[in-house]
Amino acid sequence: MYDTQMNFRLSAMAIALLSVFGTAWADDEEIAELIKPESSVSVGIGGWSKDRPQQGIYDAMRESGPYGLIDADIVKRDDATGTWMKLKGTNLGLDNRELKGEYLRQGDFGISLDxxxxxxxxxxxxxxNLQGIGSTTLIESNNAALAKPAVNLGTSRESIGLGLYKNLAPGLDFNLTFKNEEKNGTRAWGRGGPNQFPEFAVEPIDSTIKQIEGTLSYATKTLQLSGGYYGSWxxxxxxxxxxxxxxxVPTGVGTNNPSTTYLSLPLDNQAHQLFLNGGYTFSxxxxxxxxxxxxxxxxxxxLPTTDIPGLSLAGAPSSLNGEVNTTLVQLGLTxxxxxxxxxxxxxxxxxxKDETPVARFVQSNAACASGQCVDNTPFSYxxxxxxxxxxxxxxxxxSVIAGVEERRQNRVVPVSNANGTGALAGADTQRVVPMRTDVDETTWRLELRRSLSDTLNGxxxxxxxxxxxxxxxxxxxPGNSITNGIGAPGPSNMINPLNIADRDRSKVRLALDWSPLESLAFQFNVEQARDKYExxxxRPxxxxxxxxxxxxxxxxxTVSEKWKINAWFSHDRSQATQVNSRANNGGGxxxxxxxxxxxxxxxxIxxxxxxxxxxxxxLGGDLQWSRNVSRYDQDLGIITAGTVIPANYTPGLADIQNKLLRLSLFSTYSLAKNSDLRxxxxxxxxxxxxxxxMYASGTAFTYGNGxxxxxxxxxxxxxNATFVGMRYIYKFQ
Structure with missing residues (x-):
């Protein structure tokens, strides 16, 4: 939505003139000059001493070398007409950059382009040695003698947005926004290879997202309404x-003939929404x-798979014909x-409501045994x-706060036409995880607050x-019924699914704000929560x-008017106990x-x-240190008498630890009243x-079976890397 409220800086001198001397001592022209918006342009160059693949994931400075440092923030105001013109550019010398221009005549009309x-x-x-990276045709040579060049993968998003604002009448505004985003690049992917060994693949990215939103807003002293249309493609x-x-191809794995695999990609879709938000003040x-x-x-x-003979089930639909309709109504009263x-x-x-029709798309054999049939499973709730x-x-x-929140969910259990006739026969219904038709949750809250004094709140x-x-x-x-084929309930039926399992949750939260001195302030927060699954x-x-x-x-x-310091500390810990099982010796x-x-x-810290x-x-500086540790302790036990623990059993996986130390220093020198060097x-x-x-031994992960x-x-x-940058900043009005 276009922002009709313009924010600008009011100098301390203007505030002092108004509060101490009043309007009689400071005429309109003098005040307007004092609060005139300030603009700035900065140009410079900086560079990293070494490559930084991890910290440079999103800032477009992954590799060592020089980078342009260009920013601009230009604001102009025509006092006679109440017109604002703004142009702001950030990181214009990098691949990650933003540029936005705005024109606004307050209370009348506005337009923005970004x-x-x-x-x-x-x-x-x-x-x-995978060939065709970035295209939809990939070729894996599997020739160990060929060199394997290094490949870096990544994606980029480029978007253009347009915003329009128009005041149609007192209290009635119209806003229109449009955004077109192009996404391109490559993403690491994979496929199942011979003997179930994973093989490397690359997903080619070339997509477009279009979004449009039109909103009509009406506001009076007691009534506020905002409604419109939102669409995405x-x-x-x-x-x-x-x-x-x-x-x-190695002996025992397959034949010497070329083989082809087809990998599906996300298909086109769209959504259209009508919405209305409002509020009414009765008193x-x-x-x-x-x-x-x-x-x-x-x-x-x-579905492109239907164009390839033998790849899709004969007679399968040529499209999913997917349809989901969502209704939301929320009423509130204070x-x-x-x-x-x-x-x-x-x-x-x-x-x-998922109104996608159920259809058969994959069927490996006539009997559909051992789960060799795949139907889509619409899910509504x-x-x-x-x-x-x-x-x-x-x-x-x-003050004491007490509340209760009740949530009741009814879920339509997905089914499939496993007999291939289109009929949803109960005996043929397929479910790969346990399901519930009803999930209910109640939350109670009790809170005590106190403004202990002018300096302490909690x-x-x-x-x-x-x-x-x-x-x-x-x-x-089919062929599985309620068992896993061994005559007894299978482990799949004995799982408590995380999102719908019976659960008791308790949480305690403590917050304190303390300002013992005007120049000193503390904030302290503690949260502890516990989940217990029944x-x-x-169902163990x-x-x-x-x-x-x-x-x-x-x-x-605040040490003085010219010196300020701050410090912070954060500790978080999440722990979960999970019980799993597996059949020993491949079944039985x-x-x-x-x-x-x-x-x-x-x-x-x-x-x-x-x-x-x-x-x-x-001048200023910031020092940040962080350490994150993930632990994967495990213990193997025997459920069935006579079970033999495998000889290659290991008690757990090694801990994963990530550490970051970052020191940032800056200094600004004023060359003149309107120019700085930073x-x-x-x-x-x-x-x-x-x-x-990377394995613990330092050996790189390798796709395939060798x-x-x-x-x-x-x-x-x-x-480890160091950045040094210098920029010239010019300020003007």
Whole structure:
């Protein structure tokens, strides 16, 4: 939405003139001159001493070398007509850049045009002989004698936006925005190769997203309404990737003939929404709000797989004909019926109807045994939630807040026409995970607040929620029924799905703000939460329990009018216990149990200083240190008597640790009243022992089985780099 409220800086001198002497001492022309908006243009150059793949993922400065530093912020105002003209450019010398121009005649008309580019570079290096990277035709030679050149992957987004604003009548405004975004590049991908070994592939990115929104807003003293239309269109210029494998295939893996694999890509889709938001003030103490929307989303692009003989099931639809309709209605009411009592209530209705027809797209054999048939499974759900909250002021600065929130969801269990006739026979219904038709959750909240004094404020809150639901509908399917083919309920039926499992959650939150001195301020926050998932004898697997804790501490101190310092500390820890199982020796009745203890811990410390040692020099600095550790402890147990623990069993995976140290220093020297010279110095040190792509021994991850593919992935575990930049800043009015 176009912003009709213009923000500009009011100098301290203008404020002083108005507050002390009044308008009689400062005429309109003098005040207008004092609050005249300031513009600036800065031009410079900077460079990094070394490559920084990890920290340069999004800032377009991955590689070492020089970069242009160009920024502009130009603001002009015509006092006679109330017209503003603004032009702002950021990072104009980099691939990641923004440029926006605005023209606004206050209370009448406005137009804006902006351009943005955002890049995302993959931090890893891929050494591969895969040919055709960036196209929809990939060729893997599988010739170990060929050199594997290094390849860097990444994507870029370029968008152009247009905004229009027009005041149609007092209190009636019209806003229109349009955005066109082009996304291009390459993304790391993969496919299942011979004997289930993964093989390297690259997804070609070439898509367009168009968005348009028109809003009509009306506002009076008591009534505010805003409604309109929002539409989005996604178009993918690439529909499918053809990947051919050439060269000698090892004995026992396949034949010496070239093989071809087809990899699908996202298809075109669109969505259209009508919406209305509003509010009405019945009295100074009572107000109601309304939010409504209806969204019609479709995906009816042609399926390219149907054009290739033998690739799709004969007679399968040539398009998904997908359709999802979403209805949202939300009502809210706030009131203050008594002097010391405030009440807030809302009711929300959210209905997602997936009206995509069920169809068979893949069928490996006539009997559809062992899950060799694939149907799409539309999923619809309806959620009704309500919230009631009251605040009562007790006196002496105390307030107590109590509330309850109820959420009830009805879910349509996906089914499939597994008999291939189009009939949804119950015996043929396929489900790969347990399902529930009803999921309900209730959350209670109790909070105590107090303004302890002019310098100390605090709050203590406790939240408790409980989620339950209907009985589970078990995993089922042709040739599988409710078992996994071994005559007993399979592990798939014994899982507590994370998002719908019975769960008790409790959370405590403490917040304190303390300003013992006018120049000194502290902020302290503590949050602790615990989740407990209910298990039973027939449903022992899945997440068992989890905890989360967060501590933050901030302090700021004004040493003098020219010197300020601040420091902060943050600690967060998330822990989860998960129970898994697997059949031993490739099947049979013997079952092993794995208990995982998953923990993520993060600690961050920061320090900053700003100062003016002389009237011409300003300087400052920030120091940041962070350390994050992920742990994957596991324990293997025996569920079935006689089960043998494999000889190659390991008690767990190695910890993953990431560390970052970043020091930023700057200094600005005033050359003249309207020009400055700024120097920036940044040093960063990043370190990891992440084994996702690099084994503990330092060996690079390799695709394939040693003779097929052979693509390697490498990542530098230690990245240190220094940036030095200098820029000239010119300011004018």
């Amino acid at each position: 351009y943005n580019k955002l890049t995302r570079d993959n931090p890893n290096t891929f050494n591969t 996604y178009e993918n210029n690439n529909k499918m990737v053809t990947m051919s494998t050439l060269g000698v 100074p103490t009572t107000r109601a709000t309304l939010k409504m929307s209806y969204t019609h989303a479709t995906q009816n692009d042609h 009131s203050r019926p008594l002097k010391d009592l405030s009440i807030m209530a809302n009711l929300r209705y959210h209905d997602v 309806k959620t009704i939630s309500g919230k009631l909250e009251g605040t009562y002021r007790l006196g002496d600065g105390y 709050s203590l809150a406790y939240l408790y929620s409980q989620r339950t639901g209907s009985s589970y509908l078990k995993v089922a399917g 298990h039973s004898a027939d 697997y899945g997440l068992d329990e989890g905890t989360n804790e967060l501590y933050t501490f901030d302090v700021s101190y 009745t013997a079952v092993l149990r794995k208990d995982y203890e998953l923990t993520d811990t993060g600690n961050s 920061g320090f900053g200083v700003r100062g003016e040692p002389t009237s011409r020099i300003k 120097l920036d110095l940044i040093h960063e040190r990043w370190e990891t022992n992440d084994w996702s792509w 003779a097929v593919d052979g693509t390697t992935v490498t990542a530098n575990p230690r990245q």
